[in-house]
Amino acid sequence: MSEFSHWNEEGRPKMVDISKKDDSKRTAVAQSTILIKKELYDAIRNAEIKKGDPLQVAQIAGIMAAKKTPDMIPMCHPIQIQGVDFNFEYQQVDNGYELIIQAKVTCKGNTGVEMEALTAVSVASLTFYDMCKAVDKSMIIKETFLLSKTGGKNGDYNASNI
Template structure:
């Protein structure tokens, strides 16, 4: 592994990494995040009974759109031909508070990975859930956003879900 930041030139300025010599491979990344909220709000979310409407289908589309727009909002990301994007939701219950768990998987065949696209899908979906519940819970929290797994490319495959 290289011991320097690849997006920073010797003079300290940022640049887009040259990936033209890299081999094209199938690449996948899985990311997760959650929106913590009250149990009564979770009931509304998962029954589609929010004042703004059914949040999860809207958030799924927002996540897919976010992944596709990643190079437009993250300055040094390469545009990639995304082959598949999935955004799924599950409910985490607690005593007073629970969460909407969001998981996004992004696939491509290209010369660079799709971790940023998976993270952008998760955060776009989370922001949409937050937007749709803020009328009933102004104190909802988006947290635990991270990459869970990646495959393809020179650095190899890893999956923290297998380590748990």
């Protein structure tokens, strides 16, 4: 197990110096899931017909949030992300529907984009909640986690299964 890298000698957090790390292409994919009632699902489907779609707003908010990551997560390095895309999928479950949200972030740099991908799906989830909370306040944002990453000296990572 690796050691913590964010603490300085006095036990206070620092932004670790990454200036000796080399640039490489890196990607990260994160996933979040929202559990919604059938009534909300139906309402969204109807709204979609009228050309309105919470996923549109969620996706735009998620992309903008990926860019804000170093402004939100204190020890994150500023990086120049090169691309962000989203995938949304509804799945029927016993007690309603699950909306599965995935975001993929790409960069060329000397630090990874895990936090950017996780921030993107989290803010997309929160935005979806905000767009729909007038209909249902009981939505639950379920498992949010890193699905995979590539690039960097520590090699690739894939979440086994959950």
